[in-house]
Amino acid sequence: GAVVSQHPSRVICKSGTSVKIECRSLDFQATTMFWYRQFPKKSLMLMATSNEGSKATYEQGVEKDKFLINHASLTLSTLTVTSAHPEDSSFYICSAAGERETYEQYFGPGTRLTVT
């Protein structure tokens, strides 16, 4: 199956700093990438959908200026958490979808962010 990587897998940062998370599709072109956030024992929460070369579409309640998403190429999307606070600590997961009949999303391994 298709492979999606995320970097870093874990990051600890101080409150007020910014953190960038990369999501790469390794063996296919991802026309659409999704960013999710998962709280403990909760379902995945879609944060935003991005298409290559265009601005991301954010879900209601997600701050665009705080969670900056860039989808610069068909294989790379980045999520930057700006001025991070402890409440931003979470598991962030990206997924990528190519032009497949089932619209199947392939998930990255996730990034555990801890803000101290």
Added chain:
Amino acid sequence: GQNIDQPTEMTATEGAIVQINCTYQTSGFNGLFWYQQHAGEAPTFLSYNVLDGLEEKGRFSSFLSRSKGYSYLLLKELQMKDSASYLCAVMDSNYQLIWGAGTKLIIKP
């Protein structure tokens, strides 16, 4: 509103069979997915149903009834490694996934 319901937790015995149910109410329907998620890891794809009926894939089978807004994931010959959360997700009319909260499956020896 859109809603996906599945049990919070289930317990089963190694070697047995377990059925995890999922009911949904969404704006449009473009398929239902089942994912497996081990603690601290991202979900992995198990199955996709868009037509009514049963899809079998090894030890795992998934069933869909669109008229009833209902699906189940059937796991046979349970193994300890099957202990995980199982997420039901429906793709709505905008081709976005609506996620259930997941069912934590505990396998006992």
